[in-house]
Amino acid sequence: MDDALVLRASGLERRYGSRAVLRGISFDLPRLGALVVTGPNGSGKTTLLRLLVGLAAPTRGTLEIAVDRGRVGYVGHEPILYRELTALENLDLFGRLYRVPERRERIGMLLERYGLWDARAERVSAFSRGMTQRLALCRALLHEPALLVLDEPHSALDEDGAVLLDGELVSLAETCALVVATHTPERLDGVATTRLALGRS
Amino acid sequence: MSNTKPSLTVLAWGAVALVALAAVMIFVVAPEDADQGFSQKIFYVHVPIALTAYACFGLGAWKAFRLLATRGERYDLESYTGVHLGTIFGVLTLVTGAIWAKASWGVWWTWSSNQLVLFLVLFLFYCAYFMLRFSVEPGPRRERISAVYALFGVALIPVSFFAIRLANDFIHPTVFTREGPQMTGEMFAAFCVSWASITLLAYVMYRVELAGKRTDANLRELREALQP
Amino acid sequence: MSAYLADVAALARKDLKLELRARDTLPAMLLFVLSTLVVFHFALPADAGEDAAYGLLWVALVFTALLGLARAWVAEREAGALDGLVLAPSDRSAIWLGKTLATLAFLAAAELVALPAFVVFFAPLDASALGGVVLASIGICAVGSLVSAMAAAARGREVLLPLLFLPLAIPLVVGGVGASISPDPGTYLAFLGLYDAVFAILSWAAFEYVVTE
Numbered sequence: 317m318d319d320a321l322v323l324r325a326s327g328l329e330r331r332y333g334s335r336a337v338l339r340g341i342s343f344d345l346p347r348l349g350a351l352v353v354t355g356p357n358g359s360g361k362t363t364l365l366r367l368l369v370g371l372a373a374p375t376r377g378t379l380e381i382a383v384d385r386g387r388v389g390y391v392g393h394e395p396i397l398y399r400e401l402t403a404l405e406n407l408d409l410f411g412r413l414y415r416v417p418e419r420r421e422r423i424g425m426l427l428e429r430y431g432l433w434d435a436r437a438e439r440v441s442a443f444s445r446g447m448t449q450r451l452a453l454c455r456a457l458l459h460e461p462a463l464l465v466l467d468e469p470h471s472a473l474d475e476d477g478a479v480l481l482d483g484e485l486v487s488l489a490e491t492c493a494l495v496v497a498t499h500t501p502e503r504l505d506g507v508a509t510t511r512l513a514l515g516r517s
Numbered sequence: 518m519s520n521t522k523p524s525l526t527v528l529a530w531g532a533v534a535l536v537a538l539a540a541v542m543i544f545v546v547a548p549e550d551a552d553q554g555f556s557q558k559i560f561y562v563h564v565p566i567a568l569t570a571y572a573c574f575g576l577g578a579w580k581a582f583r584l585l586a587t588r589g590e591r592y593d594l595e596s597y598t599g600v601h602l603g604t605i606f607g608v609l610t611l612v613t614g615a616i617w618a619k620a621s622w623g624v625w626w627t628w629s630s631n632q633l634v635l636f637l638v639l640f641l642f643y644c645a646y647f648m649l650r651f652s653v654e655p656g657p658r659r660e661r662i663s664a665v666y667a668l669f670g671v672a673l674i675p676v677s678f679f680a681i682r683l684a685n686d687f688i689h690p691t692v693f694t695r696e697g698p699q700m701t702g703e704m705f706a707a708f709c710v711s712w713a714s715i716t717l718l719a720y721v722m723y724r725v726e727l728a729g730k731r732t733d734a735n736l737r738e739l740r741e742a743l744q745p
Numbered sequence: 746m747s748a749y750l751a752d753v754a755a756l757a758r759k760d761l762k763l764e765l766r767a768r769d770t771l772p773a774m775l776l777f778v779l780s781t782l783v784v785f786h787f788a789l790p791a792d793a794g795e796d797a798a799y800g801l802l803w804v805a806l807v808f809t810a811l812l813g814l815a816r817a818w819v820a821e822r823e824a825g826a827l828d829g830l831v832l833a834p835s836d837r838s839a840i841w842l843g844k845t846l847a848t849l850a851f852l853a854a855a856e857l858v859a860l861p862a863f864v865v866f867f868a869p870l871d872a873s874a875l876g877g878v879v880l881a882s883i884g885i886c887a888v889g890s891l892v893s894a895m896a897a898a899a900r901g902r903e904v905l906l907p908l909l910f911l912p913l914a915i916p917l918v919v920g921g922v923g924a925s926i927s928p929d930p931g932t933y934l935a936f937l938g939l940y941d942a943v944f945a946i947l948s949w950a951a952f953e954y955v956v957t958e
Contacts, residue, residue: 331656331738331741332654332655332656334655334734334737334738334740334741335741336741336742369832370832370957371828371831371832371957371958372657372958373588373657373957373958375590375656375657384834385832385833385834386833386834388832390828390832392825392828393825394824394825394828395824395825396824396825396826396828396829397824397826397829398759398763398820398823398824398826399820399823399824400763400766400767400820401759401762401763405759405762409755409756409759410829410833412751412752412755413752413755413830413833413834413835414833414834415748415834439766440824455829585954638912638915639912641911641912642912642913644908645905645908645909645912648905648908648909649895649896649899649905649908649909652899652900652901652902652905653898653899653900656958657958658898658958661954661955661957661958662895662898662899662954662955664954665891665895665951665954665955666895666909668947668951669913669944669947669951672943672944672947673912673913673916676916676939676940676943676944677915677916679916679936679939680915680916680919680920680936680940681919683919683920683923683932683933683936684919684923
């Protein structure tokens with residue numbers, strides 16, 4: 317694969333038993349590119365993102381990724397957190413697993429940036445949906461990923477959080493590759509370098 | 518697919534012929550056992566069936582291992598068919614074993630036959646295999662989980678065997694014992710022919726079942742692809 | 746290696762912390778094992794020997810363990826946390842080992858209550874019987890964590906877990922009972938050690954394939 321690419325997908329197909337959810341998906345993603353994936357519900361956006369991250373394997377086709385697992389950040393439909401741990405404890409656990417250097421400082425910085433510092437000692441079960449989503453973003457950014465994959469990140473956020481995220485995405489786009497599945501692609505117009513529209517074919 | 522069909526038909530007829538030959542050898546050629554009489558003859562069927570069951574489970578586990586090592590698509594159905602056949606032969610082992618126990622000792626079941634108890638444990642284990650398989654959504658996840666469980670099965674075989682031996686040693690001391698029959702030449706020949714025939718029969722069943730399952734899978738895929 | 750152990754420790758600590766907060770699994774296990782022992786008193790006829798009691802102890806332990814195992818992966822399923830653990834660069838087998846150690850801690854806590862109760866209600870336990878309990882507990886948790894993860898991926902998982910687990914637990918019961926009542930417990934303890942070695946290694950190696958695609 318070309319050195320300038322972080323991702324190359326060729327003919328990706330994913331089926332469950334005999335049901336094909338994705339068919340013939342191909343694209344290249346440069347190291348600082350941003351791919352915006354759109355499509356109606358059920359068109360396979362989530363499946364595609366899970367393939368890119370490595371949570372599912374394609375049943376056909378090839379997927380080449382230039383970065384290893386530890387440099388990929390993922391925010392899916394579920395927050396991927398422990399509800400009965402505090403925000404700090406969640407980030408501390410994932411910080412250890414991802415071997416984040418200067419863990420405490422980085423956690424503190426992220427919590428501040430996303431407005432969660434005051435709630436850091438509260439359990440996630442007490443968070444609002446917007447706060448949970450923001451914490452999920454902190455978790456995904458903890459290890460400074462080279463590839464950030466976000467599945468409909470705006471949908472759980474309130475307007476303030478969404479505006480914050482938009483700003484963050486602009487600065488993130490300068491340092492890492494982005495893949496964002498969304499129902500509101502206009503928000504990413506300033507960032508997107510490639511678009512992929514999935515549909516029922 | 519079509520160029521293996523003639524050989525499968527040949528094999529099938531071969532199996533039928535071999536089974537017929539085995540029947541002749543068991544009932545006509547082999548002499549009656551001095552101790553156990555006519556009922557001993559079920560040994561010629563029971564033991565090969567048990568051995569074939571082990572072989573099928575082993576085949577299922579081997580294909581499972583190949584699936585995990587190489588991610589090859591074909592191994593899932595092959596492993597499943599192996600386990601399925603092994604379970605069928607396992608049930609037959611239990612049935613023939615029960616018949617033999619009834620004929621020899623007048624009871625349908627005895628815990629002192631280590632082989633029978635082992636098959637009972639394996640039967641429970643592999644029944645759970647099918648329950649597991651049909652509770653998970655089809656896809657790579659199901660294939661891998663099934664493969665891991667099939668591998669655990671063959672690890673369980675020797676461990677269970679030891680456990681049952683230990684249990685019978687002390688916890689449930691043996692009530693009935695059975696010496697392996699002292700086999701004369703004709704008896705041994707009959708046993709070998711019977712074993713060969715059942716193995717061949719199992720192989721034919723494996724090929725047939727696998728072909729059927731593959732066709733089913735292809736049909737489903739085709740139907741999916743043709744949907745608007 | 747030390748990074749691996751650090752991962753395992755972090756994961757096991759997380760499970761202990763969660764249980765300390767929720768306090769639902771361990772109390773249930775303690776109460777269950779006590780209730781079961783009481784039921785067994787009524788289930789045994791008056792002239793049943795001590796040996797029968799040891800058998801029932803092992804039934805109680807296995808089913809109490811099942812109770813704990815059924816809840817082993819619930820926290821991971823709640824908000825998709827298992828995906829996060831699988832995505833991390835750490836070895837997937839560390840997830841299994843961390844969970845096994847935590848489950849073992851809970852089972853040990855239940856046994857700290859069950860064993861004295863058993864001695865008081867039924868019969869004494871000697872060193873080899875206790876050795877059997879220790880070794881069998883390891884085997885139960887090692888295999889149980891893996892099998893519980895399998896069941897977690899399936900429908901009807903509450904029913905599926907016992908079906909998957911019980912055939913695998915039979916050798917453990919044999920080993921445990923044998924260690925309690927046999928005049929030659931060494932064989933049974935060695936057998937339990939063998940089971941633990943074989944199935945712990947298998948579970949450790951196979952866990953990756955159960956949680957990934």
